[in-house]
Every structure is written in C-alpha cells, then in structure tokens.
Amino acid sequence: MGNVAFEHRLVINPDQRQGDQIILTPGQKHYLYHVLRLGPGAQILLMDGQGQAWLSVLYPAWAEILGPYTPQGELPVAVTLMIAIPKGNGLEEVLRQATELGVRYVSPVVSERTIARPSPGRQERWQRLVQETAQQCERSYVPTLGAPVSWSVALTQLPAQTPAYLCTPRIAGPLLLDLLIAEVSRPELPPALIIAVGPEGGWTPAETDQAQAAGFRLASLGGRILRTVTAPLAALALVAAVLEGGGGARRPRG
C-alpha cells in the first residue's frame, strides 16, 4: 500500500521558516544530504506537523518553498486514543499503526490492571517513533503524545462535549461501528472524538463506572478476543472509515 506521493518528507519546526526559506538544522542537513543522499535541487515535502505542508526544493543550507501541499489523509475530526499501556513493546506497535490510521492525540494511561511501568526514557522514544511514522505516511499532523497518567486523572482532563467510547471486549452493548455512524450522521460533526482501550486484563468494574460517569459510552468491537495492541487498531479503522463517509454517514466537510 506504499503509494507515496513524495519519496522524501521532513518535519520541521515552524521557527525554521523565514519567508519562503526553511533554514535547515545541522541534524536535518545530515539526514537529507548524508542519510538520504539527496543533493541540492532535490524536491522534498516539508511538514510543520501541525497541519501545514509545502513542496520544497533543496539548497545547501536551506529549502525553498515552491508551494503549499494539501495531503489527503487527514480525518475531518481530531481523534484521541486513550490506551492503557500494553506490556513489553506493545505501545510502540500501537503508536505506529494508530499514526497510520490518522489519530491526532494519544494519551497513554495507567489503569489498575496495567502491568507496564514505563521508564521516563520511553516517552522520548515513543515521540520519535510517532514523528517518524507521521513523516513516512505523509501525515500533515504529527500526533501529540501525552505523558502517562492514571485513568482517574485522565478522566478529569476530558474535553467537554466530546463523544467518547470505551471499547469493551466481546459483545456487551452496542457495536462501535453503529455508534460512530449515528454520531457522524448528525447535522454537525463533532470537532473531536475519543476512543479508549483497556489493558490486558480489561478495565475493572469501578473503572468502567468511572468512565461512564465521565461521559463515556460502552462500545463493542465484536465477539472476538483482541489483544490490547490489536483492539485500538480495529477501533481506529472503523473511526477512519466512518469519518470518511462510509456506512451511509454523510461525506465529511471540506
């Protein structure tokens, strides 16, 4: 599925822009000229990671903007994934696939049954992985990665009026697909949407109650037993398909 419009992409900091010139950092020059072995005159796609992208041409120390570029892959709604940190390297797999599937914000949470206790160094590694993946799949937003917080703290930080779905194992309640289609069929798309996926042992009943009190709806991913690393991708695949107008929901704006 690797039909990529640009072979080379780079995320820059908005500070680097001076008019139509993007002043390259030593690290970026090393990456472009030594790792990718590009030369002056090569065309690359520059992205600010916050929704803007430019087709650019390389000069020895800067890149010159040729024009704006509109990537086609962004969803019309900012999707947040709240995920109980999986065991081992599970979160890395989730971050990579969630970034591909269009997530805009990932909030790793520590729930009662979460076994993983990530070291602080992990956060930096995760952030790098998200940025690399966003670059590779030509996202115009680099997903924002929150610092791990407890489930109860995470619940106090939810934005108001945002549809939020707590994925439940097996069939226990309405299907996520149906809830999403109903939401997207309303006259106005919500600006954001939240999907939460529990740990290996599931949410505790108290955590589920807390979530419902905070406005979450229970949503089933169907009758199969999914690992913590697979459940968020199944959920995000449905979110993306419905937000792009599938399932009879109206086509998204813009």
Add this chain to the structure above:
Amino acid sequence: MGNVAFEHRLVINPDQRQGDQIILTPGQKHYLYHVLRLGPGAQILLMDGQGQAWLSVLYPAWAEILGPYTPQGELPVAVTLMIAIPKGNGLEEVLRQATELGVRYVSPVVSERTIARPSPGRQERWQRLVQETAQQCERSYVPTLGAPVSWSVALTQLPAQTPAYLCTPRIAGPLLLDLLIAEVSRPELPPALIIAVGPEGGWTPAETDQAQAAGFRLASLGGRILRTVTAPLAALALVAAVLEGGGGARRPRG
C-alpha cells in the same frame, strides 16, 4: 481486552478423541503439566481447530470431555485474506492480528513488487504462530495457511461466486466499508469472502487488471497511506464489524 473465558486452551487433533476421552500426546502433556504447571483436575478448553470445542478436565494421560462449548467469536462467513508477503517479519504480525480478527484462510502471495522471498522453514513457523494465536484468542477454527503462490496462480484458484475485494491505496473507488455493507445487506449471506492486500509498492496496473478480470472489485481503505502490515487489519476490522451486523446490515444468521 483480554477477557478470556478460559485461562487454558489447547488445540487437539480429532484423531486423539476416543469417546469422551482425549488421549494427550507427550508434547501436550509436557505443555500442560510442565509449561503451564497444571495438575489433574484442572479444567481446560480443547478445540479441534475446525469449529468444535469442549470444556474438559485433565487426568494424568488424557482429558475427559465435560461438554461442548460454543465460542462466540466466529464470523458467520469464512473470510480469506490474500496478502502479498511483506518485508522482514511483517507476515508474522499480520498473521497474529488477522487470526484475532477472525480470518479463516490466509493465502500469502508473491506479486511482481514483492521483495520478500521466504525460506521454506518460514511456513512451519507461520503455521505454529497461527495455531498459538488461535488458541490464545479462543478461536474455534485455526486459520488455514496456504503455501505462497504467485498472484497469477492465486487468481486461478479463487472459488466461484465469492465476493472479492482488492484493497487500493488512497481513495480510488468505493469505500470497502460501503461495499461490505451492500454485500451483507443482501437476502443471503455469501458463504465466503475474499480480501486482497498488495505489497509495499502496490499492485502493478497489470496485476490490478488481472484481479478485476478474475472478479475482484476495487475497494478503498480511505485517504491514508497504510503499511502492508496495517492495511489487512484495517480491512479485516471492517469485515468483522459488518458481518456482526454493524452498519445497518442485518444481523448474521445463527
């Protein structure tokens, strides 16, 4: 999401059954008594990998069937995944997640742009991985794994009258979700359904033409660039959700 009804599950060969007794092989006894550290009297779920499962109790050299068990996770339609073999260990990741998502048959294919040239030893490793995953997620079918064949040979082996979808990158044609909902909304569910996902560089135009001539419909997974390991999971998540009655398609039979 690990809400598993049985903590211990084992796939057996139908030959091992004698009346209500399942004669355990030396390898199974080692696994149950030394790896899992179970003792006689422990209850386990036995599965024949072909759709039947039994709640059983352990004796030193055999397991006694207590009664049949109906897993809830099987889809009402046998889903085949045809996948161009991804680079590196990509197929392992796909096999694990596809098994979780309910696939019944996986056919690895070698397309023109497939880089991977798997060694014969791989097939055995893949088969073991599929069986382990099916056990872990309590599938009553162990997905069948075909031997790698070329795309053109694979196309000559398609069962007749089976809805078949060739996943395409970006939005180039109708959305897979909409095609699936239309198919499942017909008066009769098809007995089987095929999803095909291409290699890192995509199908060649000739391969796409061949597939369409063989009855495949082009189906979009949306506007994002998905890796070869992510695209099949996105597709299978949609298949499972629709086959379970999501998206306004009628509830499946049985």
